[in-house]
Amino acid sequence: MSLWPRFRHRRAIAFRFPCFRRIKRCADRSxxxxxxxxxxxxxxELICPYPPGVPLLVPGERMDAQRCAWLDQxxxxxxxxxxxxxxVLA
Structure with a gap:
């Protein structure tokens, strides 16, 4: 059975993962x-070029020097x- 029907609505995602609510609220003025x-x-924010559609950066991820150099490259x-x-969040 797929888990997708449970996460169909934004409220379901925000309820299960409260960190997404905080990131979204802060991202509006970041x-x-x-x-x-x-x-x-x-x-x-999410950086996910298509193709291939693989996320390079996910909201909430701490960016270290190595990751920043790689993203710049x-x-x-x-x-x-x-x-x-x-x-970025301040």
Whole structure:
């Protein structure tokens, strides 16, 4: 049996994972910074280029120096698919 019917509505997701509510609330007023300035900050948005559709950055993930350098390299390689700026929580 699939678990998807349980998570069909946003309220169900927010109820089961309260951290998503906090991230979304803070993301509405969070700054968009260049990737190089996001070291030791928490991501507020999803970066998921398509294709292949694999997330490179997930909301709530702490961005260390290695991850920021890698995202900057990916942006230089595919500027249309990977953004050079990221919304972060302060």
């Amino acid at each position: 700054p968009r910074l260049p990737v190089a300035r996001c070291i030791d900050r928490i991501a507020a 990916q942006h230089r390689r595919w500027p249309d698919q990977v953004p050079g700026k990221v919304m």
